[in-house]
Amino acid sequence: MNPPVPPPPQVDAAGVWSESAYAQFIFGGGKCIVKKCRRWTDRFPCSYALRMRVCSEKCETLLYRNYDKTERKIENVYLTSCAIPGKRGLRKIGQAQRMHFRDWLPYDERDMTKYPMYGVSAIGTADNEWFSARNITEKRPERPPVAVLRTRDKLQMEYKLRAEALPRIMNNAMALQKWSDEYAASRKSVDQINLAFIKKVVSTREQIPYRALMRTRIVHDAMESLGRSLSKFDIRSWCGIRAVAIRQYHALPRGRR
Numbered sequence: 001m002n003p004p005v006p007p008p009p010q011v012d013a014a015g016v017w018s019e020s021a022y023a024q025f026i027f028g029g030g031k032c033i034v035k036k037c038r039r040w041t042d043r044f045p046c047s048y049a050l051r052m053r054v055c056s057e058k059c060e061t062l063l064y065r066n067y068d069k070t071e072r073k074i075e076n077v078y079l080t081s082c083a084i085p086g087k088r089g090l091r092k093i094g095q096a097q098r099m100h101f102r103d104w105l106p107y108d109e110r111d112m113t114k115y116p117m118y119g120v121s122a123i124g125t126a127d128n129e130w131f132s133a134r135n136i137t138e139k140r141p142e143r144p145p146v147a148v149l150r151t152r153d154k155l156q157m158e159y160k161l162r163a164e165a166l167p168r169i170m171n172n173a174m175a176l177q178k179w180s181d182e183y184a185a186s187r188k189s190v191d192q193i194n195l196a197f198i199k200k201v202v203s204t205r206e207q208i209p210y211r212a213l214m215r216t217r218i219v220h221d222a223m224e225s226l227g228r229s230l231s232k233f234d235i236r237s238w239c240g241i242r243a244v245a246i247r248q249y250h251a252l253p254r255g256r257r
Helices: 019-027 057-063 087-092 120-137 152-206 210-215 217-228 235-250
Strands: none
Touching: 120 152, 152 210, 152 217, 152 235, 210 217, 210 235, 217 235
C-alpha cells in the first residue's frame, strides 16, 4: 500500500500487539466510542494511542464536548486533561496510587491540550487494576473487575514494561496520524479516478447512466472495497461484477434509473 502503513511498535508488556491484531485494529473497524451510539464503523480511529473511533461528525462533536480551545483543556465522560494532577497534588488529595500513571498510561497523540489528554475509561481501568492488586496482596475480600489478576509486585513489573513501551506506542500513534492524512489524500484521488472510469468507460459501454450504476449495491460495494485498498477500477473489475450489476440496475425503481 502506498503510503505504507507504519509497522507496529515493539511492546513487551501484556496485550495483543501481533501484526494481524495491529492490521485488524487499523482496518477492521470497531464500535463508536459514544455510549448512546455504539454503532459499528469502518472509520479509522480518531486517536490511535487511546484506541478511540467515532462513526460520524455528530459523535465526534459529543466526544470532544466541553473542549476549551483557548485554555487547551477538556473534561467530559470520555476524555480528560485534568484527571492526573502533579505528584504533590495527588498526595494532597489522597490518590498517591495514581502517581505511576504518568509513566505508562497512553494519552492522545494529537497536540490538542496543554496537558496530556487521557481516556476516562482507561484511568478507571488502571484504578481497578491497582486496587485489585492491593486487595490480592493484602488478602482483602473485595475484587474490582480486572482482565488479569496480579499481586502488587507483579503489577509493578508490568508497570515497568509499560513505561518502557510508552514512547514506542506514542511514536507509532503519531506516525499513524500522519499516515492517515496521507491515506485520506490518496483515497480521494483513487475514488475520483474510479468514478471517472465508471462515467467514461462503463456508463458509455453499457449505455446506462453512471448515477444509476452507482446506486446498485454491487457497484457501490466494489467502489468502497477498491477505494479502501487504493486500487483502481478497470475492465477486469467491471467484468467480474457486470452480470449482477445489470440485474440490480433493472431491479431499481424507474425513478432511480
